[in-house]
Amino acid sequence: MRSIDIPKTSQLSKTITMSFEPNKDNTEQQRTRFLSTNPTYPTIPKTESPTSFEKREWVKSTRATVNFASPQRVTATKQFLATSKNTTVDDTEKAFSPTTRPSTSFVPIVPRMWIATNKTPSKDDICKLPELYKDLNLFVTSPSEWLEKSVLDQLPFYGVPKELKVLVCTWNINQGVFSQDVVNTWTQYISEGADLVCAGVQELDMSVDALITGNKYSEKADKWESLLLTSLNKTGRDEYVDSGWYQLCGVVLFTFVKKSIKSLITKTGIGSCRTGAIGGTLANKGGVVIGFQIYDSTICFVNSHLAAHQGFLERRNKDWEEISKIRVEYLSGAETTRLNVLDHDIVVWLGDLNYRIDLDDQEVRKLVVEKDFNTLYRNDQLYTSRMKKKVFHNFVEARLNFLPTFKINQNGEYNDKRIPSWCDRILYKTERRHGVTVEKYNSFELYNSDHKPVSGVFKVCLQQINQVKKKTVIDFFNKAEEWYRNVVVPEVSAPVTYFEFKEPELMKSYSQTLSIRNIGKTRMYLEMKKSKEYEDAVQYSWVKIDMSTDHVDITEGKDEVLITATVNYNQNNSFLYQNKEACKFVFEIAVKFTKHVIPMIIKVFPKQTCVGLSLNELCLLNTPVIGMTSNVYDKSPFYVPKEVYRIVDKMKSLREDELEYLFQFEPNEKQFNDVLQAVDNDLPFRTGISASSYFAVLLLIVAGFKDSLLHDDFLSQIQVMSQNEVMVKRYLTYMMLESHKNLYVFLVKFISNLILKGVDKNRLLDVFSKVLIHTQKSDTDLITSCYNFLEKSLQIL
DSSP, rough: OBBTBBBHHHHHHHHHOOOOOHHHHHHHOOOOOOOSSSOOOOOOTOOOOHHHHOOOOOHHHHHHSSSSHHHHHHHHHHHHHHHHHHOOOSSTTTTTOOOOOOOOOOOOOOHHHHHTOOOOOOHHHHHTTTHHHHHHHHHOOOHHHHHHHHHHTTOOOOOOOEEEEEEEEEEOOOOOOOOHHHHHHHHEEEEGGGGGEEEEESSOOHHHHHHHHHOOOOOOHHHHHHHHHHHHTTTSOOEEEEEEEEEEEEEEEEEEGGGGGGGEEEEEEEEEHHHHHHHHOOOSSSEEEEEEETTTEEEEEEEEOOSSSSTTHHHHHHHHHHHOOEEEEOOOOOOOOEEGGGGGSEEEEEEEOOBOOOHHHHHHHHHHHHTTTHHHHTTTTHHHHHHTTTTSTOBOOOOSSSOOBBBBOOOBBBBSSSSOOOOOOOEEEEOOEEEEEEEEEEEOOOOOSSBBEOOOEEEEEEEEOOHHHHHHHHHHHHHHHHHHHHOOOOOOSOOOEEEEEEEOTTOOOEEEEEEEEOOSSSEEEEEEEHHHHHOOOOOGGTEEEESSSSSEEESSSEEEEEEEEEEEOOOTTTGGGTTTTTEEEEEEEEETSSOEEEEEEEEEEOOSTTTOHHHHHHOOSOOOOOOOOOOOOOOOSSOOOOHHHHHHHHTTTTTTHTTTTTTTTTOOHHHHHHHHHHHHTTOOOOOOOOOOHHHHHHHHHHOOOOOOOSSSGTTTTTHHTTTSHHHHHIIIIIIIIIHHHHHHHHHEEEEEEHHTTTTOHHHHHHHHHHHSSSSTOOOOHHHHHHHHHHHHHHHHO
């Protein structure tokens, strides 16, 4: 008996210490009760793959727990759909299998004569060949993926599909060595005629020495190999020989093969990874890998023991991630090649994965009695983690039609201190048109450990390659690649790339739309490139850009993308209205997968108004912002801007009944513009204008100061300054600029006047706290501090 590439020395054997000696009764007495009759459950239609079933169950689980229209529901569905798009090949129609019709010649999607003559096709030529158009689009997004797909599409020409049947078994044996009858029950699916057998055990040797050294060999592993080999050869129909085993502490992976086909294995590789306690130093958890090259395909088996306990889900996911990074070492003479676990053509992952069921213990036991496997499965941690793309990416698991395998007492009942769970699992993944079909996947009623064993029979589709023919195919596509590159050069028509908004009115939205047309021969993928400052900065809050689609086809009606720019100067960004730098925005439309970009410019030419000027500018202005006036003013600078003074003076003259509905109605648009025009031109106010219209213009002017009334450099101190009246008074007396203090005191007294006339105090403080600083609605903490500052100012002024 041998372990792969691990020499057995007598010295090493002497260091092995047995920490557990199985009870003779347990070893001799057969404790088996095979669940021969499947429990009743809704069956999967034969045409439905495991992936389709998982998709249906995932949607059911989100419907059961989340409102259908909620964001969580939408996100959950998107998460699954994102997962299912790249799922592993499970259906034989996608895999290269014996049912695939062979081909005596290879026929690429692009006409071979076009490549030979280097023909430049027209757009019409391509539109007549939809498959070629799809192929060109794939080349645009990923030339490497296109090349791999193109070569694999010709497998019927240069490859021959080969099928092997694989028996996969896993069992956490809790350091036991069981009787031959028990092992025979576990491996009974050998009667299905498996060509290759992989048996993984966990917790074989958990001695202190093994935990520290991560033993790569133990006498107990030898005993298990002997038991397994005897079991496989019990029928005498086929002779099985060991093809190596590999051990890391308690995790051992045994492989056996029919003697008649052993010569098909041309390479063998191994690898291991510790993920145990003390940051992976100990080997109580981890994984081992054995890989083979059979025909021209690679297949590897991973046996792992992941982190235990209900609440350690993220630790289990991390363990999987670490083990999946193992690089399997293949020795061929003096040369060593390494292949990542997940890069093999077929990966079969087995073991005590320790994923639990996230339901209350009593609920789980009730569902177990009812054999409601669907509900249990929808709450299984491994299933939900896979659907969220956290682990086992692109892996597939056959439907679980057996009872949870953990934690079992010697009498076959579930342990009272653990929630019954499917800890023991077998999953698989395929690449490059390889296929796997599940023929059996079951657990056995063996109670020699606290886990029940699991076994599965899988039919795998491998490939035998005619290398000469394959080289012919590769040479053709290498030549075709240059032709594809010339065809997919993007061609764009964008006659106008400049948005111009002249004198947009405040508090209104304006939109303009430009078009970009695809005049090339392939789909064009676009991406809007904006600086990070655009996403975060208040200075760009006045502009919004939308793109109608991120990809543009070549067919009429689908060959155009619309770029819409919308500008809106409102109370939150009115201080930018007169800022020449802020009224210009530059962005780019990038053609993805290329270096081509289309620069776009948005330019705003604001109308002349008092909104957006600084407080000092308005105080120094003794003429109207627009035109001339017959009014005579005292020498400037003014105590407060005349525009603010006029509106406040007008509102003070209003009766209580006119102020009663100040916050009840939205300001009338025409009245709002009339008031703003009156203060800009220094004209008398029209009669019949509502209080809300005057008030809206006042708030806009105050919010629109280039420098906020409460200085920007005060914002970092405002939370401290607004804590008590003493701090507020200190700031007003010693720290505030004179011009700002004058206006602030003027407004606070105006607020007091409105309160005396019955206007709601809280509403007044709320609206003014949002215009005293340059802020956004999301700055709730800052707005709250301004509110407190205003409230204390009312008490001291």
